[in-house]
Amino acid sequence: EKQPCMPTHPQKPLIIKTGVQFTTKVRLLVKLPEVDYQLKVKTTFDKSRQFFILTNNTKVMDIEDYSNGCLSVEFRHLGLLSVTEELHSLSFEACFTVQGLTIDLETCSLPLVVISNVSQLPGGWASVMWYNLLTDEPRNLAFFGNPPRATWSQLSEVLSWQFSTFAGQGLNKDQLSMLGEKLLGQHASCSDYQVSWSKFSKENIPGKPFSFWMWLDSILELIKKHLLPVWNENYIMGFVSKETERTLLKDREPGTFLLRFSESHLGGITFTWVEHKDNGEVKFNSVEPYTKNRLSALPFADIIRDYKVISDGVVPENPLKFLYPDIPKDEAFGRLYNCQPIHPYIPSHLIPISVQ
């Protein structure tokens, strides 16, 4: 009778932040005989933290834990979901009478995530994606008590869709296969290999202090805020392993470069260029990744235009000549350069330099 509906968050539906207003719409899909009948709709919000006891969480009583004089084992935080996994829902109730017949209506929203700080938005959005990717149930609030796995083919489609939706340009085969390998190792070639929820957004990437999704989302944010034109021109290869990067660059003209996202820092982009030494040796150079702070001081296209390497006392030179495979730099980025403002002072801008 009514439709489950969604509160709107700018760009990220189904996520509600405390202290921030949201909107929701309820439509009655039945045409009533009386036209100006006023229907009161009551809205209620389930507001209770949810606890799930996970069945496979067994512990053994151990002599080690002999703290308060008896054998004991503590089950702490048992199955307590993190805020962003906790699903809530808005319910709507209404009651009306037509021709002596009283009808109760009730419906509810799709599961919602409630956060208290925007820092929780990436986690919340991961939950919304996972839920909507893997179930059609309208209101399974216990979903993250035991979340199902996704196949890589399902997940990769969602990831690409994130980029096309939020950044305008999706991910190509090569980019996705780098992501698959990062997430799954060698199994990525098999598209029905399965990814767990935990691997996707809870566990840290080995050796890194962030999960796969946190990393990927930080890149999405970087693109949205600082790289949109460059990204949409497809000039950012972005997701390339260092090995592939070298394979691609090694036979290229000296000064050929490509743009890739940092794998060690959140929300960073770097460029790597190839150089041919006098002895015939091929050398690869990368700059320290640019993050949102640095990109807000100087737009990325201008960094590429102005980048210089100063070897002591020698005329500084911009080593970036051709965007991989062989597009002359200014031909690719020319339109994206920002004009220098004119001032009564000597125009001074920040030029990104590497000192060797």
Added chain:
Amino acid sequence: EKQPCMPTHPQKPLIIKTGVQFTTKVRLLVKLPEVDYQLKVKTTFDKSRQFFILTNNTKVMDIEDYSNGCLSVEFRHLGLLSVTEELHSLSFEACFTVQGLTIDLETCSLPLVVISNVSQLPGGWASVMWYNLLTDEPRNLAFFGNPPRATWSQLSEVLSWQFSTFAGQGLNKDQLSMLGEKLLGQHASCSDYQVSWSKFSKENIPGKPFSFWMWLDSILELIKKHLLPVWNENYIMGFVSKETERTLLKDREPGTFLLRFSESHLGGITFTWVEHKDNGEVKFNSVEPYTKNRLSALPFADIIRDYKVISDGVVPENPLKFLYPDIPKDEAFGRLYNCQPIHPYIPSHLIPISVQ
């Protein structure tokens, strides 16, 4: 019996921002015979906009205004004070009984300014300063209906005190005299020349889109956030007219520079250095002022260390040699330079460059 007291705002007392918590303390200065008598204190806030009819605001009925069929003249916003001139006050009431004697107590805070956004903080602080500089009345809420003038000697003391309080280092005679000239023209030499409230913080500086105080406060903020060590070493001359600047620099060693605040932009600092051309001509160069955005990308001391001018194809050179009058640059700023972080990448930092 009680003391007028003040809510505390970080660093800026007597200013309250809507939606932001504040604290106030009321002390009873009478010692009561019963020790654990509980005294209830009721707090009330005057919350009404205040309107003042300024007497000298006359208008003439004019045929021009013949819009609704009769001669009319509109008195709009008549004497309505701006929010930051509107003074409020917190009142405290209490009543207690000792030995059959009932005593009513009442006191109130010094006048308060209520703002709704930090962007109003400078204006609010100007009001607090002016009030406390020019009256001892504890509660003259109509003060800005007709605010008195300040002598330059009073005002300059307050201004210097702003710098010593918020930035650690006050203003010297030369700096103050530049400020006085800026505010008063040639009259500044006469220390009992009077400054109006309007000239101080309401009217724009001729040809500029901001008032004297807005300009000065933007510099205070810049110092607080980005220039504290340099300021406290007294390395920033800061308030120097361009004429004086040239007089000071022209006979100095080439490469002698000084640091001054921009007079055309809010919250900007620039450096000017002197250069001796081959033909004996003396040339002065200034960079486009650095503002908080640029200074947060690269600290000011590092800018001075790394600043380079590139004349096409020539080895870039740092033209800054001696801080006025004759301190070798690195001797002055050496301790203030920031270390470069070490990275697996080529360390790239933003270098401020002028291209000629």
Added chain:
DNA sequence: ACAGTTTCCCGTAAATGC
């Protein structure tokens, strides 16, 4: 149309809770 003012809310930092 516009300027003064308030509201909105992201994002950082600090506080709190477990």
Added chain:
DNA sequence: TGCATTTACGGGAAACTG
């Protein structure tokens, strides 16, 4: 103690309002 979560609020921008 450390980690997860919330609170606090500055600051930029949009919305409001006379």
